Amino acid sequence: MPETPMSWKQGGCHCGAVRLEVLAPDEIEAYECTCSICRKSGYLHLIVAKERFRLLAGEDRLITYSFNTGTAQHHFCSVCGVKSFYVPRSKPDGYSVNVRCLDEGEVAVARIAIFDGKHWEQAMATRGPL
Template sequence: MMKTYRGSCHCKAVTFEVDIDLAGGTGRCNCSICMKTRNWNAIVKPAAFRLRCWPEDVAEYSFGTGVGKYKFCKVCGVHSFSTGNIPEIGGDFVSVRVNCLDDVPEDELAAAPVNFADGRNDNWRESPKFTCHL
């Protein structure tokens, strides 16, 4: 069921609202940045995401092809979402870190299905061989 959640970084300088159906699935990946930041995300269309802080409070990091724009707080450094455009997944997207959702009940979070992607090998539709560390 689609629900609206509020989210933030650790110090609350970066805040947002997002409409997500967590029962529709979340994701974990083994690509270089997801491994380093232990990313657990849910992907939504940009219209489902609303930044509720000053844009100046959000820093951005990009690497490689520059497709993904990884957003983080300038104060506490927490990565709370990213943006990008990948035609294979439907074009423009916002990837929200579900662990940054402030008002999601723990039982809903625990029940959210997790889909794994082998981003390390650009094999996005397949799970990596090992997932327990993701």
């Protein structure tokens, strides 16, 4: 099966203080998680390996929030409050980029899969990592 071509896509927070890029195909499958923080913030996940993520600007503007197990590191822009990426509990050696924070036109979302984050342990046992 041929490998899907990928290129670097850019994005960031609302005010522009935090800028990032992610290596991704032009058309992606994104994940909508039903856990409390993702549901309340409307986060749409693109999970990538660490080497497919680059923080371009704003490291000094990030604040981090963690709860429950403390594994997930939710990084927010301290200026505008937007979470454009974070270190997810399901992939602590990678990143989740908020698809909604990628610059307009960078990717097309072909499919949105639902992840039952409300019942995280059961979902991981059944489905495995995103």
